[in-house]
Amino acid sequence: MTDLPPPLPHTAKEQAQAAPKWPASRMLRWIFGLQLVFAAVLLGSDMLRVLPQLAFPSSAPDITQPLGPGDQTRRYDPAQIDPRPARPGSRPIPTTTDMPSRLEFVDAVWDGQPVITLTGQIAPGDAARFADFLTTVDPAPTQAFLNSPGGSVQDALAMGRQIRSLGIGARMTATDICLSACPYLLAAGTTRTVEDGALVGVHQHYFGKNTALPAFMAVEDIQRGQGEVMEYLSDMDIDPLIMRHALLTPPDEIYLLTPDEMQTYNLTTPD
The missing domain is CATH 1.20.5 (Single alpha-helices involved in coiled-coils or other helix-helix interfaces)
Incomplete structure (x- = not known):
């Protein structure tokens, strides 16, 4: 008598039990x-x-080189940007010889008015430090002097909203710089004054450095970050077309805005 093969499983449970196990x-x-x-x-x-x-580092001129028509892109390395000597009396406090690695906040008096100075790179967590600092300033400042090579975009946006909510103006003297994420602080001022000689520049940003994220999630973070920036600029009454220069300039370079461009995009206000 010929042996018959075992019957095939019919139910899902039987199929799962019959399947080979790793x-x-x-x-x-x-x-x-x-x-x-x-x-x-x-x-x-x-x-x-x-x-x-x-392999192909930026061949753009150094950031200290004078600008020319259509020649506004410069090399950018925040770690190698040092403060420029300030004119006596142009700022409420003297400029330090080294650019701080995170923002330094100082309250002072300038031209008879209470002001604050923000100097150095914008590090993660500086927005919380800034909020704590503002609780110690009395009377409330009327202006914020800016001198920063940039840094954390998210902290710059959060600090900018604090500046605008308190009705503080933003000011830059002739030897100050405001690059990368710093222009978002400038945009927050109720009045925005940039003296001739000051450098204001934009470029592409990194919105996240977590390399454990899949590529599609990293792109999602970048798009979300750009959306937050566009919403912020709209809230500050800044022409979002200013981002055109930022998006076309790689992170190792900086696009320096001319006074006319800053007026066109409403980044500066009339005297």
Whole structure:
């Protein structure tokens, strides 16, 4: 008599029980291998972003070189930007010899009015520090003097909203700089004064540095960040077309705005 094959499973439970099972060790090796592939893809995407800048660094002139018509792009490295000597009496306090690695807040009196100065790079967490600082200033400042090579976009936006809510003006003297994320602080002033010789510049931003995120999530973060910036500029009555120059300028370069451009985009206000 011929042996018949066992009947095929019909129910989902029977099919699951009849399916071959992977040993736990084999499953762990498969998961580990998938993680290695995922890490390699992320590392490769980061290297593709960074390598062009390393292999072909910016050939733009140094930021201290004078501007010319259509010649407004300069090399940008916030760690190598030092304060320029200020004219006596042009600022409420003397300019330091080194640009601080995070914002320094000082309250002072200038031209008989209470003011504050914001000097240095904008580091993550500076918005919370700034909020605490403002609670210690009495009387309330009328203006904020800016001198910063930029830094954290999210902190700049949060600080800018604090400046606008308190009705504080923004001011730059002839030797001050306001680059990268700093122009969002300038945009927040109820009045916005930039003296001739001051440098105001924009470029592309990084809105997140978490390399554990998949590429599509990183792009999503960038788009969300750009949306927040556009909403912020609208709230501050700044022409969002100013972002055209930022989006076309890579992070290792800076596009310096001319006085006429700042007026056109409403970044400065009439005297």
